[in-house]
Amino acid sequence: MSRIPTQAIIFDMDGTMIDSMPWHAQAWVEFARRRRMDVDVPDLMARTTGRNGTECIRELLGREVPQDEADALTREKEDIYRELFGPRFAEVAGFRQFARQVADRGLKVAVGTAGDIHNVHFALSHPQMDVQPLAIVRGDEGLPGKPEPAIFLEAARRIDVPPQHCIVFEDAPFGIEAARRAGMRAVAVCSTHSPAQLAGPHVLAAVRDYTELMNTDFLESIHVATV
Missing domain, CATH: 1.10.150.240 (Putative phosphatase; domain 2)
Structure with a gap:
């Protein structure tokens, strides 16, 4: 596993946080x-x-x-x-538990999604969701969508973390490519695409869902920066 210090996790929303x-x-x-x-x-x-x-x-x-x-x-x-x-609202299996573990380890959490304000509110205000990101960057804020890196770079800027110290969680090829262009590492959430479709030298892991990821002790294996 990479020894680059990790300070933040940036989640895509659709297909990554929620099974939408x-x-x-x-x-x-x-x-x-x-x-x-x-x-x-x-x-x-x-x-x-x-x-x-x-x-x-x-x-x-x-x-x-x-x-x-x-x-x-x-x-x-x-x-x-x-x-x-x-x-039929549903999270990607294990997301909320994993997000709590991320916060418990002192990592900052942001969301970088191409979704608009209505879809973000719909997802994050749902009773099943209790994640509280420090920043949310949306696709209706005038930024180009993925595979351009702008959404992820803006998320990192808003939480004051250098891109190389962020790990992006993504379910789509354009999102994985956007993370690469942003200079960020990534985890492929294979809820709708295969690991091969989400492969890349910056991809640390490819999993079906967060339950599977937690069974690999992913958070224990990354180098979490201390401040």
Whole structure:
């Protein structure tokens, strides 16, 4: 395991903290049905997971889209997602217990997500979630989505931790690549992708969920910086 001192954990949200990605896919299916659009949803997901709402809409339509139109279409799709996922809300197995262990070890916690303010509030205000990140960076704050590193770099800036001392937890190839570009190490959470799809020289571990990760004594194996 890397001996670079670790000061912070930055979690992606969808598919990493909460088991939401199948419901995002279903939301795209329903969005397309309501609008009588022919959409290859698996292909769209592969091209957009980790990108912000405006980028997703522009990929969907294959053209430049005025911001007001992109915002309206994003709201429509995300409203559908929350309607579908809300009654079935679930964390990625073991997340809350792991997050508590992270905090107990004195590590700072941040969230870096392409999700918008409504989806972040939906996730973090849910009764099942009790994580209290020091900073949350969202995809609707004017930053480019992943694989650009801006979201993760801004999260590190807000918690005052150098990028090399952060470990990113991610479930998507664009997010793993964003961590690499940010100069951060990563853990691949294979809730929707295979370890091979999330591989990289900066990836410290690839696990199905946090229960599996905790069984490896991951936190005990990393070098936690003391201040």
